[in-house]
Amino acid sequence: MSEPNxxxxxTALKxxxxxxxxxLTREQAIAAILENWFTTxxxxxxxQEGRRPEDLDASNDD
Structure with a gap:
């Protein structure tokens, strides 16, 4: 990179x-950062994370 920043x-990537x-490899880290930024x-x-509806029962209740 040759940009001023x-x-x-x-430093932030490291x-x-x-x-x-x-x-994470360098490429995976950059991809994770970009995915997070694009999502937010x-x-x-x-x-979405969580349990599938068919895996839910009363024992999953919080």
Whole structure:
């Protein structure tokens, strides 16, 4: 990167990767950051997590 803020971005990327040790390659970290940004800004639908309806029963109630 040769942009004026590239050092700050590189530092932030390294910090993000340090928070996820051994789990992300540089490309995976960038993809995760972009996916999060696109989702929070409405460009991607939020990914839903949870149990499938057929897996729900009274033991799942909180």
């Amino acid at each position: 590239s050092d700050n971005i590189e 910090a993000f990767m340090a928070d996820h040790p051994g789990k 800004h409405g460009y991607l639908p939020p990914q």
